[in-house]
Amino acid sequence: MASEITYAEVRIKNESNSSVTYSGSPAAPREKPTRHLSKPGSLLVPFTSLMVLLLLLAITFLVAFIIYFQKYSQFLEEKKAIKGITHEELNCIKNVSLMEAPGIRQRVLSLEIDLCILAPKEKSWSCCPKDWKPFGSHCYWVTTHTSTDSAASWNESEKKCFSMGAHLLVIHSKEEQDFITGILNSRAAYFIGLWDSGHRQWQWVSQTPYNESATFWHKDEPSSDDEKCVIINRRMNSKWGWNDIRCSEKQQSVCQMKKIHL
Template identity: 65%
Template sequence: MASEITYAEVKFKNESNSSHNYSESPAAPREKRIHHLSKPGSPSLPFTSLLVLFLLLSITFLVAFIIYFQKYSQLLEEKKAIKSITHNELNCTKIFSPMEDKVWSCCPKDWKALGSHCYFMSTNKASWNKSKENCSHRGAHLVVIHSQEQEDFITGILKPRDAYFIGLSDPGHRQWQWVDQTPYNESATFWHRGEPSSDNEQCVIINHRIGTGWGWNDILCSVEQPSVCQMKKIYL
């Protein structure tokens, strides 16, 4: 009986010591786990790069589309303007094209054909701006000359006693410009000797001088002269 009490006391003592020792001993430090995680909602670096690339591609595509749409709209307007002009008679020539079986290339009556263009000598005298407007009403523009072949062809249909406006003018500082916005090439010009001669004379005529033949001369834009119109051939 006594041994059982002693066992009970020993057992109690051991539990008390164990409990005391546990409470007095410092708690073992816990390892802190650091997780390198992105904040919720913030995209990762590769995703951000892809997003920026996508935006740049989208902007590039949008700009290209706007430019293409503007050029396409301009082309449609030109075609619409040509269709709205009625020519009573056309002189047509049948040609063979690798793209199509048969094509008729036409110029309006009284127009002269060279290459892919038609040319018309207008005898109505008007200022350069009015002459430009008159050609526009015909679906054309004042003639643009870029070669000796054109120069010779055009002068061959003109009257030597008259002078004719062409599509060359100077908006200022002797920066000559063609009406169709094609580049002005110094090596393909046909000025008379000594011309151009005055900063105030900003429009150009083609005329014939005795002894030197045909050439270009700058004159005042307000002077009234005949003119030469040019348009692309009509294909049927």
């Protein structure tokens, strides 16, 4: 039996490496990524805001510097004026330290010698001008109601104190309030160095912070926005206290200065 031979038609397609089939139309070019550029106007707004902010900060700094410079200049002038004031008579008290006690003196003698080489000798006398009352670290002078020219407005009273190297009374504590009221005439009223700088913002002439816990207002005082200066007085059937009045009114006053150390 003859074997059957099957022939399969094999179609071989030779593709040349160099042949390229082109389509009828050229390939579309690739799209380049587009960059979204900000418009100039969109950058102008934050830049303008930043410049305005910097300008406001510069103006604020300049104003603060001018105010500070004026206050510092005034302080130097006042200090210079005070240095030129001399008091003819002083009442002085010797400051006694613990080292002056006999038992302690011997034990610290060698140490004291060494300290004297390193530091200047401490001033041992604290003084107040004649007719001024000492208390704590300050001296106090009270105008007398018997004098015809002692009553003055708040501004005039402050100028009078300043001419003596002092300022109107600044009360720091209840102990100081009690001391002052103990040397005042209960039938008179006295200006103190407290005034309203505006909108009930109370300030001391010495720039000492106004402490609400160390105030001694009479009941229902302060009472009026038109009354910007403060007196200390004693009301009928009442204790000593503070009362706001008009600065132009004429009253007695209390001056205060730091003790002089010699």
